[in-house]
Amino acid sequence: MAKVKGSIVVDIEKCKGCEVCVPACPTDVIRLAENVNGKGYHFAYMENPDNCTGCANCAIVCPDGVITVYRKKVNE
Amino acid sequence: MAENVINKDIVKEENLVYKKTDLLTDKPLSYCPGCGHGTAHRLVMEVIEELNAQDKTVGVAPVGCSVLAYEFMDIDMQQAAHGRAPALATALKRLNPENYIFTYQGDGDLAAIGTAETIHACNRGENITIIFVNNGIYGMTGGQMAPTTLPGMKSSTSPYGREVHSMGAPMKITELIAELPGTYYVTRQAVHTPAAARKAKKALKKAFENQKLKKGLSFVEIVSNCNSGWKMTPVQANQWMVDNMFPFYPLGDIKVPEE
Amino acid sequence: MKELRLMKGNEAIAEAAIRVGVDGYFGYPITPQSEVLEYLMLQKPEERTGMVVLQAESEVAAINMLYGGAGAGKMVMTSSSSPGISLKQEGITYMAGAELPGLILNVVRGGPGLGTIQPAQSDYFQAVKGGGHGDYRLIVLAPNSVQEMYDFVETGFDLAFKYRTPVMVLSDGAIGQMMEKVEVGEQKKRLTDAEVKERCPWATTGKDANRERNIITSLDLDPHQQEVFNHKLQAKYKEIEKNEVVLEEIQTEDAEYLFVAYGTSSRICQKSVQLARAKGLKVGLLRPITLFPFPTERLKELGKQVKGILSVEMSAGQMIEDIKLAVECNVPVEHFGRMGGIIPSPEEVVEALEQKLK
Numbered sequence: 001m002a003k004v005k006g007s008i009v010v011d012i013e014k015c016k017g018c019e020v021c022v023p024a025c026p027t028d029v030i031r032l033a034e035n036v037n038g039k040g041y042h043f044a045y046m047e048n049p050d051n052c053t054g055c056a057n058c059a060i061v062c063p064d065g066v067i068t069v070y071r072k073k074v075n076e
Numbered sequence: 077m078a079e080n081v082i083n084k085d086i087v088k089e090e091n092l093v094y095k096k097t098d099l100l101t102d103k104p105l106s107y108c109p110g111c112g113h114g115t116a117h118r119l120v121m122e123v124i125e126e127l128n129a130q131d132k133t134v135g136v137a138p139v140g141c142s143v144l145a146y147e148f149m150d151i152d153m154q155q156a157a158h159g160r161a162p163a164l165a166t167a168l169k170r171l172n173p174e175n176y177i178f179t180y181q182g183d184g185d186l187a188a189i190g191t192a193e194t195i196h197a198c199n200r201g202e203n204i205t206i207i208f209v210n211n212g213i214y215g216m217t218g219g220q221m222a223p224t225t226l227p228g229m230k231s232s233t234s235p236y237g238r239e240v241h242s243m244g245a246p247m248k249i250t251e252l253i254a255e256l257p258g259t260y261y262v263t264r265q266a267v268h269t270p271a272a273a274r275k276a277k278k279a280l281k282k283a284f285e286n287q288k289l290k291k292g293l294s295f296v297e298i299v300s301n302c303n304s305g306w307k308m309t310p311v312q313a314n315q316w317m318v319d320n321m322f323p324f325y326p327l328g329d330i331k332v333p334e335e
Numbered sequence: 336m337k338e339l340r341l342m343k344g345n346e347a348i349a350e351a352a353i354r355v356g357v358d359g360y361f362g363y364p365i366t367p368q369s370e371v372l373e374y375l376m377l378q379k380p381e382e383r384t385g386m387v388v389l390q391a392e393s394e395v396a397a398i399n400m401l402y403g404g405a406g407a408g409k410m411v412m413t414s415s416s417s418p419g420i421s422l423k424q425e426g427i428t429y430m431a432g433a434e435l436p437g438l439i440l441n442v443v444r445g446g447p448g449l450g451t452i453q454p455a456q457s458d459y460f461q462a463v464k465g466g467g468h469g470d471y472r473l474i475v476l477a478p479n480s481v482q483e484m485y486d487f488v489e490t491g492f493d494l495a496f497k498y499r500t501p502v503m504v505l506s507d508g509a510i511g512q513m514m515e516k517v518e519v520g521e522q523k524k525r526l527t528d529a530e531v532k533e534r535c536p537w538a539t540t541g542k543d544a545n546r547e548r549n550i551i552t553s554l555d556l557d558p559h560q561q562e563v564f565n566h567k568l569q570a571k572y573k574e575i576e577k578n579e580v581v582l583e584e585i586q587t588e589d590a591e592y593l594f595v596a597y598g599t600s601s602r603i604c605q606k607s608v609q610l611a612r613a614k615g616l617k618v619g620l621l622r623p624i625t626l627f628p629f630p631t632e633r634l635k636e637l638g639k640q641v642k643g644i645l646s647v648e649m650s651a652g653q654m655i656e657d658i659k660l661a662v663e664c665n666v667p668v669e670h671f672g673r674m675g676g677i678i679p680s681p682e683e684v685v686e687a688l689e690q691k692l693k
Contacts, residue, residue, distance in 0.1 A: 007086040018110030018310040033078035056094040057270035063114030065096035152539035155552035164403030196392035
């Protein structure tokens with residue numbers, strides 16, 4: 001059965017750690033990192049990458065446009 | 077240490093479903109973390125891109141937090157004096173009627189100092205798009221009371237909360253201009269959730285497409301947050317907006333063209 | 336063949352706007368200049384040349400329409416009278432700061448405040464020294480006839496685009512309202528979109544793939560960059576002072592006394608020169624036609640030739656300060672003027688000369 005797998009790539013240095021993407025994710029993929037980027041922000045990253053469906057909800061609400069989204073159909 | 081987990085099997089050009097539009101420059105946005113301006117900017121530029129209209133579009137930036145919008149939008153832009161954006165846009169459109177012209181204004185700019193320019197551009201039915209970002213506060217100058225600040229809401233110039241009897245009630249300028257015969261499409265949107273942002277983008281697209289119909293002015297209010305001015309985290313600010321701003325400024329179309 | 340018309344000054348400037356191919360006029364009624372907008376509306380310039388004419392909701396809106404149109408590289412103009420020009424100062428300084436061309440007509444009336452609707456010259460400081468906030472100048476042209484009201488539209492736009500700066504025509508209620516014979520020029524075509532792009536590669540006409548985006552702004556938050564920009568502006572004004580001074584002299588060759596007057600006052604002074612000479616007083620007249628740039632060099636020379644200078648202005652004495660600076664204390668400089676909308680008589684000008692300088 002075909003399943004959709006997704007992945008996001010965060011532009012870490014431009015992420016301001018606002019956290020708006022976290023509740024926007026329907027599959028609980030994203031968290032803010034414990035460590036910080038060059039500007040001192042706790043950036044977003046995929047804590048649960050296997051759950052990502054590539055729905056792009058996070059990218060759509062990201063005020064800084066730092067999230068790029070990929071999606072692929074995989075056969076299981 | 078957290079980092080990007082790149083699944084090379086998925087992260088490939090052919091699997092790309094969403095990336096920041098090329099019509100936004102690579103300059104990091106000057107807005108505070110979580111500010112809705114960034115999302116609103118991106119949606120506007122996505123619409124211009126979808127209309128294939130970069131070479132025909134001229135935007136007008138206001139005075140306020142989005143004064144530097146021209147640094148982020150890769151289109152020709154003019155920066156207006158405080159409140160005067162609709163006057164600039166009027167001339168831009170009348171002198172180049174084939175261009176797409178929009179203003180991007182905040183609540184202080186559009187509903188206080190620029191009230192006359194706003195109302196008269198709307199009343200004349202200028203064939204432009206006005207994008208009105210309402211966060212109930214003057215953000216850039218440090219969180220002062222705006223015409224749209226809610227009753228009882230604290231700001232640096234209403235430190236004990238807005239007292240309606242002495243400071244006036246918040247102005248619903250969007251409902252006001254919807255009454256004018258010159259406005260063709262008037263709507264109120266938000267960009268704080270994926271669903272809201274998708275709806276807002278549809279509204280923005282309609283507003284720009286309306287310019288081709290030459291039937292009047294399209295006005296898109298975006299109720300947004302100001303977590304710095306409201307002194308909350310971005311996520312709290314979005315929730316506060318849902319709980320307090322939306323009841324006073326309900327989302328949805330206010331005036332839609334008759335089909 | 337010459338085409339002659341009998342017109343008011345305000346009508347002449349409006350007809351000139353159509354004939355030289357102005358793209359847009361944005362106005363607001365105020366006495367004594369409302370005929371400009373009225374004439375344009377009557378003439379249907381949209382049909383004659385495609386020119387846009389719009390009655391704005393205020394002078395503030397009108398000048399900001401100018402900013403928008405000028406930023407798109409268009410030839411745009413507005414007109415008003417003193418209280419309205421005060422309201423326009425915001426937009427004028429933004430235009431200077433964004434280096435935008437445009438033409439602003441001030442048909443001056445008496446002030447301060449609402450003042451009077453009669454002619455005056457009490458807006459000299461405002462026009463010549465800046466008017467709004469920040470370090471900037473306008474090129475200021477001072478017509479003294481209906482013909483010059485007509486001619487200075489084209490002159491003004493040439494200068495405005497040459498230097499990317501707003502230009503003011505500083506007229507007054509007398510020149511605006513009086514009727515004279517005018518020779519009108521041929522109808523010129525408005526610039527095409529391609530011509531606009533060629534003349535104004537900086538204009539917001541829509542970013543195509545061949546160029547970077549164009550931005551019209553007067554903002555630079557970096558103080559060092561802002562200072563660099565200010566130096567650039569000042570260099571431009573120096574260049575204007577070097578190249579663009581225009582003046583008229585009447586009987587200055589043998590003059591022992593000199594009137595300096597512009598606009599309506601200069602017409603009075605022409606008669607005063609005759610009256611004074613009939614009395615045996617060798618008087619000449621210098622009429623600055625550009626008030627900025629001011630004819631400083633020529634006045635400095637004449638200051639060494641004459642025994643006294645009378646600045647004749649319909650004000651409490653504003654231009655006199657520039658005359659004094661020009662002559663560097665080489666010669667006494669006095670002022671004679673009427674205020675509140677009164678035009679001085681030629682006789683009282685001569686009397687003032689005799690009393691103050693002889």
